Amino acid sequence: MNKILFTIDLDEWYHARWCTGSDFSRWATTEDFFRDYYGQDHPIGELTEPVHYILDVLARYQVKGTFFVLGEVARHYGGLLREVVERGHEIACHGLRHKDMDRLSKEEFVAEVSEARAIIEDVTGQAVRGFRAPNAVLPPYLVEALREIGFAFDSSLFPSLKFLGKYGYTRAPLHPYVPSCDDIELPGVSGIVELPIAVFPGIGLVAGSGIFTRVFGYWWTKAALKRLLHTGDTVYYFHPYELMPAPRLDGLSFSQKVFLWNTGDTMRRYFHRLMQDFEGRFAVFDQLNVVQAIRPEEG
Secondary structure (H helix, E strand, O other), X not given: OOOEEEEEEEOOHHHHHOOOOOOOOOOOOHHHHHHHHHOOOOOOOOOHHHHHHHHHHHHHOOOOOEEEEOHHHHHHOHHHHHHHHHOOOEEEEOOOOOOOHHHOOHHHHHHHHHHHHHHHHHHHOOOOOEEOOHHHOOOOOHHHHHHHHOOOXXXXXXXXXXXXXXXXXXXXXXXXXXXXXXXXXXEOOOOOEEOOOOEOOOOXXXXXXXXXXXXXXXXXXXXXXXXXXXXXXXXXXEOHHHHOOOOOOOOOOHXXXXXXXXXXXXXXXXXXXXXXXXXXXXXXXXXXXXXHHHOHHHO
């Protein structure tokens, strides 16, 4: 039976568009944001309630998830991360800070991501085997760098049409595969397993993201996942902040307003529907078909 890798990007709302270190950011760093927005030098704990909600819902439906964690989040929320692990979920790496990785040289990438993984492993006591790039920005050296660091899998790629200046990896397979070292869109023998985010087959737009679930409607995600499951495993993800009311920010652009559409109670309802409609179809990395095929001795 084909499965859905259910994943959560464990970052805060301000990481998404406002403190990324990218051209569209309002604040260059999270430290700048903390001082300006909170009037202090650390977060105020907004991540705790939605993560507890996620853990309770996953427990209710007996689902294990994979949490992609920022290194700086691990520093601030050590107790929360340990609770995630204690409740049986997998921890993976989302980088040190939520910034576009193509701004880093390969050497800088290896250093930052290695530091993030070390922080997360030290906090949780769990080996970190997977990676997801912030903002879905994939540097050309990604696969080779992940091999050098020692990751087993990556889940950063959207095999979709270009949308709002992002994604655009239309040559990549729709289902998990082992990519080439030189071109992440092409199957090869790198030894890293790539787990593409779900896109709507034949249409080429993202479907396996909470953002697209909220904007296009739950029917969009449900239809895409059902079609993809006929032919292989797939991946879905969302963020804890999507279960919270939208933050109060002035001067939002149209795209930023769309980005925050239907957060809070609407997304909580969609979360439950996803769990109900795909009961028994969720898995963690080692249970995916591609992993069983590569490493049958672990099955």
